[in-house]
Amino acid sequence: MNQRALLAGLCSALFSGAAWSAPATLTVAWRDKPPYHYTEDGMAKGFLLERARSxxxxxxxxVRFVNEPQKRIWANFQHGATNYCSISWYRLPEREAVAQYSQPLHEDLPHTVLIAPGMANRVKAHTTLASLLTDPTLTLGAVEGVSYGPALDAMIKTSKNQIMSRTVETTQMLRMLTVGRASFMFADREDWEFFSAKNKASQSVVRYDLPDMPAGMKRHIVCSRDVSQETMNKLNQAIAATGGTNNPGHSKPTK
Known part of the structure; x- marks a missing residue:
């Protein structure tokens, strides 16, 4: 075979994909949850979004990063999306049924209780979480469709409080609390620190920490079942190489 024929054969193989094919692009979805990941002035921001990119x-x-609502993200997993990942999720059995998990990307602090204006005395009359959840005269504001972690989810389900459940973002529930739509709510400490720094109305809300609040949960990257084990291994190695769960955002979220 002469040199010209050899080169022609190599080019044909390359263009046909026989010798090489480009790796599939992963779609990485994230939902609005400031300060973890959010949009401000048209720019995607957030300490955990930055860590995920890294x-x-x-x-x-x-990869290509996309902003999608939480319900759409999990509908995509349930309906068999391919080459699809999402960031910053708790490990829950119903989610493990449709997606595979990376090693932990971040570890939350325990949730805090936020009390509506004028309700501090009634809520603080309870010195434990267990006691607080037995009071039928108080209204608990809960974001529908999100998990507060398995332990707290179970406690909310059996709570004697009146439950005001709404399909809204956490920041919207926080605003509802500031105008007294609920007596109290649970919140990630990072969520509250970010919201309170940007909203004057938050000054009337009281933060209350209880001794029996469940420990903070770990957050993971989740990917569709078709994503290869090799890719998951690369993600786990990168998480370990970039600091595991010990990242700057844990204690000092981006404002």
């Missing part, structure tokens, strides 16, 4: 970059993966 992890995927360190893993050498081709």
């Amino acid at each position: 992890v995927f970059d360190s893993a050498g993966l081709t």
Whole structure:
């Protein structure tokens, strides 16, 4: 075979994909949850979004990040989306049924209780979480469709409080609390610190920490079942190489 024929054969193989094919692009979805990941002035921001970008970059993966609502993200997993990942999720049995989990990306602090204006004395009359959840005269504001962690989810389900459940973002529930739509709510401490720094109305809300609040949960990257074990291994190695769960955002969220 002469040199011209050899080169022609190599080019044909390359263009046909026989010798090489580009790796599939992963779609990485994130939902609005400031200060973890959110949009401000048209820019995607957030300490955990930045960390996730660093992890995927360190893993050498081709990705595109998209902002999608929580319900759509999990509907995509349930309906068999391919080459699809999402960031910052608790490990729950119903989610493990439709997606595979990375090693922990971040570890939350325990939730805090936020008390509506004028309700501090009635809520603080309870010195434990167990006692607080037995009071039928108080209204608990809960964001529908999110998890507060398995332990707290179970306690909310059996609570004697009146439950005001709404399909809203956490920041919207926080605003509802400031105008007294509920007596109290549970919140991530990072969520509250970010919200209170930006909203004057939050000054009337009282933060209350209880001794029997469940420990903070770990957050993971989740991917569709078709994503290869090799890719998951790369993600886990990148998470470990970039600090595991010990990242700056844990104690000092981006404002």
